[in-house]
Amino acid sequence: QVQLVESGGGLVQAGHSLRLSCVASGTVFSINKMGWYRQAPGEQREMVATLTNDGITDYTDSVKGRFTISRDQQRNAHYLQMTRLKPDDTAKYYCNIEGVRGSGWYEFGAFWGQGTQVTVSP
DSSP states (O other): EEEEEEEEOEEEEEEEEEEEEEEEEHHHEEEEEEEEEEEOOSSSSSEEEEEEETSSSEOHHHHHHHEEEEEEEEGTTTEEEEEEEEGOEEEEEEEEEEEEEEEOOOEEEEOOOOOOOEOOOO
16 A cells, blocks of 8 residues: 655764655555654654644654754655754654545555664764
């Protein structure tokens, strides 16, 4: 139906930047909400950033001013630009989409990617 493919994770030093990408494959006509979540070992998955179809963004407090979520509607893609990375940002990052309209169907729930590891060294 719909698959999300993430890319852009890696190992960086503190203070550096990374850009994560998430592309939705399949026949997708619209997406109501796009997001990035992360999960560190032993921790619960937490919301990092979300972006609605009408352009409203939300960020967890710890990344405000450092991370930016954006989208390319034509490609059904969204991105997370991460700057001034800190060791506390180390986690597996997951993208998701919610409220997806396809050809003859609508899914209120979320589709998730497989995750991409981000590791920030001191």
